[in-house]
Amino acid sequence: MTFSLFAAIVVALSVVSIVNGATAGTTTTTWDCCEPACGYTSNLSSGAKGPVKSCSKSNGKPASDAQNACFASSGDLAYSCSSYQPIIVNSTFSYGFAGHGNTATATCCKCYQFTWTSGAAKGKLMIVQAINAGGITDVDFDIYTPGGGVGDFNACTSQYGAPSGGWGRQYGGVTSDSQCSQLPSNLQAGCHWRWKWAGGDVNTWKVSFTQVNCPSQLTSISGCTPAKI
Template identity: 80%
Template sequence: MFTSRALFLGILAALSAATCLHAQTSGTTTTTWDCCEPACGYASNLSSGAKGPVKSCNKSNGPAASGAQNACFASSGNLAFSCDKYQPIIVNNTLSYGFAGHGNTATSTCCKCYQFTWTSGAAAGKSMIVQAINAGGITDTDFDIYTPGGGVGDYNACTAQYGAPSGGWGRQYGGVTSDSQCSELPSNLQAGCHWRWQWAGGDVNEWQITYKQVNCPSQLTSISGCTPASI
């Protein structure tokens, strides 16, 4: 009887562990820095209960003027860009804060915060807490980390804001390929570029993660100006 009960409990524990494993949300990380006004800069895009919108900036990284147009979709006049403060922030050797694009539907993700842990790549075991300030063209399980020199992707306002090459710094998708190339960026963006190579230890693109939604650190909401509903 004891043996049968022990066997039953062992099977139950194994099933429970398997359920927990499958319950984890897995995804990947990519990098971006297109200088566009973030999608979450529009009040109509905010997730339910969020108070914002996310701040956008003028060409000199001051507050964007009222009625400014997204610099990725307008070429002259009153333009709005991404702010240089949306770079990664090192908390310690194993944790960073930052901002990211996440999800294809802005109203589902805008201003929410997520904590992910890398399970592959040079940063395996390290974690990051990011606030979603952009969405659209990004899968629901991936995070496009705002990293200067991370690639302009489909849209490029960095030429208008900083005089970047027409395809951005480095590769259009993925950005610079070494720490030394960070010197090609404006001085106010170089620290965030170095973060990828010196803290994360490499390219970051297509590295695997597991993640969950968390309440936002005040350090992130004070930068973005947007606070999501508590979880």
């Protein structure tokens, strides 16, 4: 999906108009293939309408009784959707999804704008929607990036036949753009995003962020809309 530079500027300016002060944080990466925590209605932040969509093994609609693939091994299973990969708008602006915050009900489905203040992406802008939480601090963003590391849980072996520890490092994932070729073809673009758009590993890079109203480019994918701010 691509957007014109003019459209990106309009989006960025409209977001900036509701900024209420920025907070310092860091970015990490993840892709564990688990059903996101925000896929449970009970986890949604106050006023949010959802939940976040989950997918079947083949990235279709899961069965109504599907269980999180990270906590069940038989029957109908629910996974993260391949559509949660980063979306490049232009050379300095991307959309995406992330884990954010330790308490799901405080962050689920909310959106955040951040600008990197360190690393190769310094000065670049991203707007992400929180679709996961737990084990993540209130100032960090665990960006959903294929090949970004499975972390504590791994459903990628079940969904895609990934190695038992995921692709690359368990925490942080692949360490070079060439390693993205290890991933299934439908995930490789999101893996390349880190190296070709952000310019490097992304893990532990510093950002300045603020909460913003969610753009339709994200809510139309996740299926979840938070309360307006």
